[in-house]
Amino acid sequence: MKSVAGKVIFAALSVLYPALVFCGLVFWDISPRRLSLLLIGLAFVLFFNTTQGRRNAVGGAGTVQGNGAATAGGEGAVQGNGTATAGGEGAANSLKDYALVVLMLACGGVSFFADSLLFLEFYPVLVSLSLLVFFGISLWKKPSFAFRMACLGDRRLQASPERAFVERYCDRVTLAWCLFFVFNAVVASFTVFVGDEKIWSLYNGLISYILIGIFFAVEFMVRKMMQKKMHSYIPVCELQRDSRPAGMVVCFDGSSVRTWADFTDDVSKVRRYLEERENAPWILHCEDSYYFMVGLLAMLQGGRKALVTANRQEAFIKEIQKPGYGFLTDEPFAGATLIQDVLQNTESDGRWNTFDKDSAPMVMYTSGTTGEPKMVPKMFCQFENELFELVKVFGDDWVNRKVYSTVNHHHIYGLLFTVLLPTATGLPYRRHRIDYPSELASIAGEAAVIASSPAYLKRLAADAEGPIAFKTTPIIYSSGGPLPEEVARKCEGVTGYWTTEIYGSTETGGIAYRQSKNGPIWTPFEVCKMSIGENDCLNVKSSYILEPEGFTTGDLVEIYDDGRFLLKGRADSIVKIEEKRISLPEVENRLKQTGLVQDVRVVPMVGKRQYLAAAIVLNADGVARFKDQPKLEINNFFKAHLNQFLENTVTPKKWRYLEELPQDTQGKIKMRDIQALFGLPESKNFRILKMHKEPGALSLKLVFPADSDFYDGHFPAFKLLPAVAQVDMVALLAHALLETPRAVQKIQRTKFSYPVLPDAVTNLEMTFKADTNKVLFTYTNEAGRMLSTGTLVMQAET
Amino acid sequence: MSDLNQKIKEVIIKALELEDITPADIVDDAPLFGEGENSLGLDSIDALELGIAIKENFGVSFSTVNEETKKHFASVNALAAYISANSPS
Numbered sequence: 001m002k003s004v005a006g007k008v009i010f011a012a013l014s015v016l017y018p019a020l021v022f023c024g025l026v027f028w029d030i031s032p033r034r035l036s037l038l039l040i041g042l043a044f045v046l047f048f049n050t051t052q053g054r055r056n057a058v059g060g061a062g063t064v065q066g067n068g069a070a071t072a073g074g075e076g077a078v079q080g081n082g083t084a085t086a087g088g089e090g091a092a093n094s095l096k097d098y099a100l101v102v103l104m105l106a107c108g109g110v111s112f113f114a115d116s117l118l119f120l121e122f123y124p125v126l127v128s129l130s131l132l133v134f135f136g137i138s139l140w141k142k143p144s145f146a147f148r149m150a151c152l153g154d155r156r157l158q159a160s161p162e163r164a165f166v167e168r169y170c171d172r173v174t175l176a177w178c179l180f181f182v183f184n185a186v187v188a189s190f191t192v193f194v195g196d197e198k199i200w201s202l203y204n205g206l207i208s209y210i211l212i213g214i215f216f217a218v219e220f221m222v223r224k225m226m227q228k229k230m231h232s233y234i235p236v237c238e239l240q241r242d243s244r245p246a247g248m249v250v251c252f253d254g255s256s257v258r259t260w261a262d263f264t265d266d267v268s269k270v271r272r273y274l275e276e277r278e279n280a281p282w283i284l285h286c287e288d289s290y291y292f293m294v295g296l297l298a299m300l301q302g303g304r305k306a307l308v309t310a311n312r313q314e315a316f317i318k319e320i321q322k323p324g325y326g327f328l329t330d331e332p333f334a335g336a337t338l339i340q341d342v343l344q345n346t347e348s349d350g351r352w353n354t355f356d357k358d359s360a361p362m363v364m365y366t367s368g369t370t371g372e373p374k375m376v377p378k379m380f381c382q383f384e385n386e387l388f389e390l391v392k393v394f395g396d397d398w399v400n401r402k403v404y405s406t407v408n409h410h411h412i413y414g415l416l417f418t419v420l421l422p423t424a425t426g427l428p429y430r431r432h433r434i435d436y437p438s439e440l441a442s443i444a445g446e447a448a449v450i451a452s453s454p455a456y457l458k459r460l461a462a463d464a465e466g467p468i469a470f471k472t473t474p475i476i477y478s479s480g481g482p483l484p485e486e487v488a489r490k491c492e493g494v495t496g497y498w499t500t501e502i503y504g505s506t507e508t509g510g511i512a513y514r515q516s517k518n519g520p521i522w523t524p525f526e527v528c529k530m531s532i533g534e535n536d537c538l539n540v541k542s543s544y545i546l547e548p549e550g551f552t553t554g555d556l557v558e559i560y561d562d563g564r565f566l567l568k569g570r571a572d573s574i575v576k577i578e579e580k581r582i583s584l585p586e587v588e589n590r591l592k593q594t595g596l597v598q599d600v601r602v603v604p605m606v607g608k609r610q611y612l613a614a615a616i617v618l619n620a621d622g623v624a625r626f627k628d629q630p631k632l633e634i635n636n637f638f639k640a641h642l643n644q645f646l647e648n649t650v651t652p653k654k655w656r657y658l659e660e661l662p663q664d665t666q667g668k669i670k671m672r673d674i675q676a677l678f679g680l681p682e683s684k685n686f687r688i689l690k691m692h693k694e695p696g697a698l699s700l701k702l703v704f705p706a707d708s709d710f711y712d713g714h715f716p717a718f719k720l721l722p723a724v725a726q727v728d729m730v731a732l733l734a735h736a737l738l739e740t741p742r743a744v745q746k747i748q749r750t751k752f753s754y755p756v757l758p759d760a761v762t763n764l765e766m767t768f769k770a771d772t773n774k775v776l777f778t779y780t781n782e783a784g785r786m787l788s789t790g791t792l793v794m795q796a797e798t
Numbered sequence: 799m800s801d802l803n804q805k806i807k808e809v810i811i812k813a814l815e816l817e818d819i820t821p822a823d824i825v826d827d828a829p830l831f832g833e834g835e836n837s838l839g840l841d842s843i844d845a846l847e848l849g850i851a852i853k854e855n856f857g858v859s860f861s862t863v864n865e866e867t868k869k870h871f872a873s874v875n876a877l878a879a880y881i882s883a884n885s886p887s
Contacts, residue, residue: 578843607815609843632818643833649841654817682817 017042017123021201039123040108047101100130121192124204125185132181139174146170146177165396169226173219180215184208233391233425235384237300237357241350244426251290251422252402253431258290269346270298270328270339279326281305281363285312286330289409290431291339293419295328300360300380301353307363310410310666313696315770320365320375357381364412366506376506385544386416386509387424389525393513394500395425397475401447403429406456408666412506413479417451437463440495447472453480454487455667457499461490473497479504480666482567484599485516492517503567508551509544512565521564530559535571575604577612582650587612587642594641596622599661602652603674613678614638614652615661631657654678659701662691673737680736685709686729689761691737697767698738702729706758720755726788730766730777734792738768740775743795748774750790754781762787802878805855810874813851814844827873845871852877858884 017038024035107122138145147170151157157166188208191200234243246261258266274282282299284306286292299306307320312333321327327336360380398421405418422429427449434440434450437460448470457478474495478488479502492498498517504510511530512522524530525542533539533552538559541550556568569585576582587602591614598619605613616638618626626634635655642651662673673693680688685708690701704710710725727747734740756762756779766777773794779787807821810830819838828836831845840848848871853859858881860867870880 608847630818632823635818639839640833643839647841648833648839649843651839681815 021205036108036112038108039104040112043101043104043108046104047098100126121197121200121204122189124208125188125192128181128185128188132178132185135174135178135181139171139178142171143167144171144174146173164392169223176215176219180211184211233395235357235387236297236420236424237355237360237380237384239423240354241352248426249428251293251429251431253290257428263290263294264352265348265350266294266343267297267301268348268351270294270342271302271351272349273337273342273346274298274302274304274326277326279304279324281307281322282326282328283307283309283317283321284328285309285410286328286339288330288431289405289419289429291330292409293423294343295339296419297423299328300362301355303355303360305361305363307365308410308415309365310408311365311695313694316695318771355380357384364410364415364506366411379546382509382544382546383416383420385527385542387420389527389543390416390421390510391425393525394475398425398427398449401427401449401472401475403427404434404443404448404450405430406434406450406452407480408433411480411666412509413453413502413504414451416510417449417477417479441468443474444468444470448474450474450476452476452478452499453667454478454483455480455663455665457483457491458487458667460494461487464490464494467494467496470496476500477502479510481668483516485520488516505553507545508540508553509542511538511540511542511553521560521566523564530557530563530565532557532559537571538565538567575612577604577610577650580647580650582612582646584612587614587646587650587652590642590645591616591638594622594638595619596625598622601661601669601671601674603671603678605654605675605678611653612650613654613656613674615656615658615674615677617658617661631655654682656682656688658691659689662693664692664694676737680733693737696738696770698733698765700733700737700764702762702764703760704756704758704762708758711758719758721758723750723752723788726752726756726779727790727792730764730775730792731794733764734766734768734775734777734794738766738775740768741773741794741797745773745793745795748791748793750788752788754785754787756781756787802881803874806852806874806877806881809851809855810838810848813847814840824874827875829873830871830877852881856881856885 020038021035024038103126104123107126135145138148143151144167147167150166150170157163188204191203194200232244241264244260246259248260249257250260250263251258282295282304284292284295284299285308286295296306296308298304304326307325309316309320311317312329312331314334317327317333327333328339328342329336330339332338357380362378362380362383364376364378366374366376403418403422405414407414407418409415409418418429421427434443434456437456440450440460457476474497476491476495476497476499478499483499483501488499488501498515501514501516502510503512503514503522510525511528512524514520514522527544528540528542529550531539531541531550533550535552536556537552538555538557539550539552541548545551554571556571556573557565558568559565569583573584574581575584584602584604588600591597591600591602596618597616599617600614602612602614605611626637634657638655639648639651656677661669662677663669664673670693673691677688677691685704687703687705688700689703690699692699704721704725706719710721711719727744727750731740731742731744735742761782763780763782764777765780766775768775773796775792775794776790777792778789781787803826804821807824810816810824811819811821824838825836828834828838830838830848831840833839849860860870870876
């Protein structure tokens with residue numbers, strides 16, 4: 001390694017050069033001619049180093065190092081930049097080095113023969129300029145020099161999700177160096193032209209070094225500040241017990257917090273409990289995000305398969321709980337293990353370990369757009385790979401924020417955004433969901449990331465009275481269904497942020513994102529490879545989809561050359577009505593064209609014949625326009641509009657005008673629920689305004705008009721809905737919408753406290769327990785006062 | 799005559815499971831089919847259904863679908879006239 005000695009000599013000489021010249025002139029009184037030999041000597045050393053580097057490059061090994069050192073030496077020559085040890089691009093660098101050699105030789109030669117200092121003194125200018133060119137080029141042809149250095153310092157950086165963040169910072173540092181070189185070259189040439197050797201020596205031999213020192217010190221401090229800002233991402237499976245400071249806040253709820261020490265303790269408690277039991281897979285349902293995360297991590301670390309379910313209806317749990325399965329939850333449930341009890345009664349053994357993400361199985365359940373619950377097996381590496389991608393794309397924005405949620409963490413989007421991401425990045429999260437739009441104002445003082453959904457944002461857009469004065473503009477995500485542009489715009493008015501929408505599914509994880517201020521086109525995550533699969537549907541391959549052939553969604557798509565894409569509705573949205581093909585979104589869009597419709601779903605129905613039915617939510621203009629008009633008139637208006645474009649076979653035959661489309665608590669609108677709604681024939685006796693449906697639970701907003709048959713024969717002067725009608729309505733609605741048996745066997749524990757009045761908005765809540773065949777119901781008025789309640793035991797169907 | 803019209807309207811509503819429409823909403827001489835102003839807006843599938851319902855309720859059948867039968871389906875009045883003329887009793 002002869003080149004090493006050469007490099008050391010070159011570096012030492014070049015660093016000391018201006019100082020030597022300074023000393024030679026001022027103290028030792030050496031002639032410029034002799035001093036010029038120093039520069040010529042330097043040129044030779046550089047020449048040999050460079051040729052050595054070339055040879056190494058040809059030889060293969062040590063390429064980067066050889067060139068790197070040569071470059072670094074060059075930099076050291078003027079800047080004394082001892083830390084520069086990075087590599088550059090071989091050929092270009094060598095060329096630069098040769099050019100430098102020639103220039104140095106020329107300057108040295110001229111100085112020697114003329115015995116003049118002038119050209120000798122140009123050396124620092126020369127080096128400054130050549131470094132300017134080198135740094136400038138690296139800025140233009142990425143990666144920048146400072147980033148290459150950073151990568152050498154920490155090799156994991158290249159593949160880290162924080163790469164983009166660091167790279168941006170390094171680019172700025174490189175640019176700052178460029179500006180410094182310009183400054184230095186200008187001042188150095190000025191000192192040459194002033195003609196006073198002392199000034200030249202003072203600046204180039206001393207001041208320049210001090211400036212460089214200051215530059216380094218400032219950059220070091222700025223870097224420390226930036227590092228503090230950087231979230232410390234650690235994959236969940238690689239978290240160690242001491243990965244975070246013991247006092248770090250993991251989650252909060254009001255003023256109470258749980259720290260990292262609490263968390264690691266709690267995980268090892270639950271884990272110990274699990275390991276002391278035979279049960280293999282565990283069903284996991286905890287409303288509290290903290291308990292959920294404790295339970296999940298304990299299962300993952302303890303090698304227990306976790307079945308994560310949002311649905312804790314008895315009937316559903318019974319269905320999925322095979323013999324030997326455990327059930328861990330935070331709400332009392334017959335036969336289940338209550339996590340609070342485990343935490344209270346188990347001693348922590350302090351155990352904690354990383355786990356293999358490739359052999360940590362989980363199960364999730366999806367409701368799907370059709371409404372049939374479906375089991376989706378997962379491996380933890382899928383979440384881990386997606387987290388990596390999410391941190392890469394969004395991580396910068398989350399720095400120093402708290403995580404809030406309006407969605408359920410038992411579904412994939414909530415799981416990733418509201419518990420796993422905060423855990424992987426060390427951001428504190430709130431233990432309980434934000435349920436009501438009005439609650440948002442209470443966090444206006446916090447820097448927040450809010451994982452939300454169209455259901456919540458729609459309500460926020462409708463209910464907010466004005467902008468919320470956030471101290472820091474929140475970052476809001478939405479997933480689970482498309483967010484209408486109009487809602488996104490209104491939410492921007494309220495929160496100051498254009499919601500970032502995530503498109504994905506339980507099977508695929510996140511696929512793409514968009515902000516609708518930039519149009520309806522989706523930008524895929526870098527790792528997602530899009531293609532058109534079966535039935536013109538979107539096929540996705542990514543690092544978090546295990547099947548090599550990828551997953552084909554049910555969404556029709558148009559993919560552009562740059563990889564971005566436009567969704568064009570669901571494939572199952574094309575139906576045949578009596579042999580005529582019709583796209584449901586087309587009918588929906590035609591209805592929206594009237595400008596009177598806020599939201600609409602058209603569903604295919606099969607009765608005696610096939611036909612379409614439309615569930616419409618009128619917007620303010622629509623409500624005003626059709627005020628006091630009979631329903632038939634409204635139907636006819638929309639029919640006449642559609643008849644301009646569609647055959648009347650495919651115009652909807654049945655219509656419902658609602659305040660909100662039927663949905664579940666996730667805001668998912670399911671075709672099956674809307675079809676169930678149309679399965680109830682329109683009646684003059686009652687009107688449904690809203691419907692929220694979960695498996696086994698139903699919540700309706702109803703009106704019983706004054707001209708309903710129910711009031712016949714009952715005090716005409718003071719009409720009220722008879723008890724028998726109330727019970728009958730429950731039975732009718734439960735049968736149609738919750739698929740209970742139709743006949744009532746007996747009525748239990750009924751209580752009719754206040755009258756249900758005509759034309760008054762009345763809420764009806766009911767739950768159905770399949771194992772006992774019981775329907776529990778409660779009528780309340782708009783103010784929330786309980787009007788009546790009771791239990792119907794349905795006639796078991798044989 | 800108007801009794802028959804009323805009955806026909808009830809049969810139409812029941813057989814075709816029409817919603818939001820009462821017999822009073824159907825105009826006697828307004829077209830039943832097509833997309834016109836006062837039309838009931840029935841389609842070709844409804845025509846088949848209605849043919850069967852009329853046979854069941856009034857004992858009058860339509861042998862083939864041609865221009866002639868289409869005329870009988872033009873309005874409630876036209877149907878009433880056809881039923882009166884062809885009624886077995």
